[in-house]
Amino acid sequence: xxxxxxVTISHCRTDGDKATLGFVVANxxxxxxxxxxxxLSTDGVYCAVNGEAEKIDEGAPFAPLKELITKFVNAGxxxxxxxxxxxxxxxxxADLIEGAVPAGGAALVEWLSADPACVAY
Amino acid sequence: MxxxxxxxxxxxxxxxxxxxxxxEWNFDEEFDGGEETCGRVIINLYTYLLPMPPGTKxxxxxxxxxxxxxxxxxxxxxxxxxxxMRPPYYLIEYKPEWKKEQPHGEPILRDHQPLxx
Numbered sequence: 001x002x003x004x005x006x007v008t009i010s011h012c013r014t015d016g017d018k019a020t021l022g023f024v025v026a027n028x029x030x031x032x033x034x035x036x037x038x039x040l041s042t043d044g045v046y047c048a049v050n051g052e053a054e055k056i057d058e059g060a061p062f063a064p065l066k067e068l069i070t071k072f073v074n075a076g077x078x079x080x081x082x083x084x085x086x087x088x089x090x091x092x093x094a095d096l097i098e099g100a101v102p103a104g105g106a107a108l109v110e111w112l113s114a115d116p117a118c119v120a121y
Numbered sequence: 122m123x124x125x126x127x128x129x130x131x132x133x134x135x136x137x138x139x140x141x142x143x144x145e146w147n148f149d150e151e152f153d154g155g156e157e158t159c160g161r162v163i164i165n166l167y168t169y170l171l172p173m174p175p176g177t178k179x180x181x182x183x184x185x186x187x188x189x190x191x192x193x194x195x196x197x198x199x200x201x202x203x204x205x206m207r208p209p210y211y212l213i214e215y216k217p218e219w220k221k222e223q224p225h226g227e228p229i230l231r232d233h234q235p236l237x238x
Contacts, residue, residue: 001198028160031167032198061158071164 004116005034006108011121012046016056016065019047022121023068030077034116038072039108040100041082048081048100049091073099080107142180142210154183162188163195170201175219178204181211 007029009022022038030036046052047069056065073079080103081096093102112118142148152169154162162185170179181192192211196203202214 024160026160027164031160031163031165032195033167034198061156061161063161068160071168075164075168 002114002116003033003035004111004114005029005036006039006111006116006118007036008039008041008108008118008120009044009047010040010042012040012043012052012056014043017058018121019044019056020058020062020065020068022119023047023065023072024062025119025121026077027068027072027075030072030075035076035078036072037078037080037111039080039082039103039111041085045081045085045089045091048079048097049095050097053097069097142182142212143205143207146180146205146210146212148178148180148212150177151180152182154181154185154188156184158185158187159191163191166195167199170215173215175216177215179213179215181213182209183211184209 005026007022007026009019011018011022022044026036026038040047047056047065053066053069054064058065062068069079079100081100083102083104086092086095086102096102150173152166154166157165162183166181170177173179183192185191188211189206189208192206192213193203195201196213200216200218202217204212204214206212
């Protein structure tokens with residue numbers, strides 16, 4: 001059984017439901033002692049942009065997105081944010097929340113090549 | 122500390138089984154996940170257990186309908202021992218394999234490396 005896990009999320013403003021569920025599953029993985037990485041791409045980068053996650057709350061039984069992100073980071077989870085996806089939207093590292101790191105395809109490929117499973121939202 | 126559970130005079134045998142964990146279970150700590158589900162209850166449970174000494178017996182309570190599937194899977198992945206389960210009650214032993222490494226019952230904290238910036 002691999003000790004790493006990956007969740008890719010490509011929605012935030014476009015689909016708060018998918019963004020929320022991606023972080024819920026990532027919390028389940030990190031909470032199951034899998035070294036877990038979330039890779040945010042396309043519209044998903046907004047999950048890690050200051051002030052954006054606060055706008056997403058799908059309601060019960062889901063926690064607000066900001067709460068899910070904070071729990072994930074505090075539990076040791078990693079958040080990688082697609083660099084070209086940021087640039088395309090006029091964003092930079094300075095716009096990101098603490099704990100989120102700009103990264104590119106090589107980081108994602110290296111992570112997945114260590115044999116973890118990956119789920120996409 | 123070990124908690125004791127005694128039925129009150131108003132408890133009927135049926136309500137006792139539903140509202141209290143089995144009398145024969147001994148445990149040191151208690152975690153009530155309420156009706157929370159999926160990753161929410163798992164991440165809360167994980168962070169709750171982190172400072173516990175190996176060998177701590179914990180009563181889990183969860184009304185999540187998926188809990189009979191979720192907790193056994195989580196215990197297998199995290200090498201905690203599921204001693205017994207009678208939904209909504211679950212009895213686990215936290216990290217029994219670590220007891221040899223930490224014979225004095227010291228908690229083992231996971232190494233949380235700061236993320237690079």
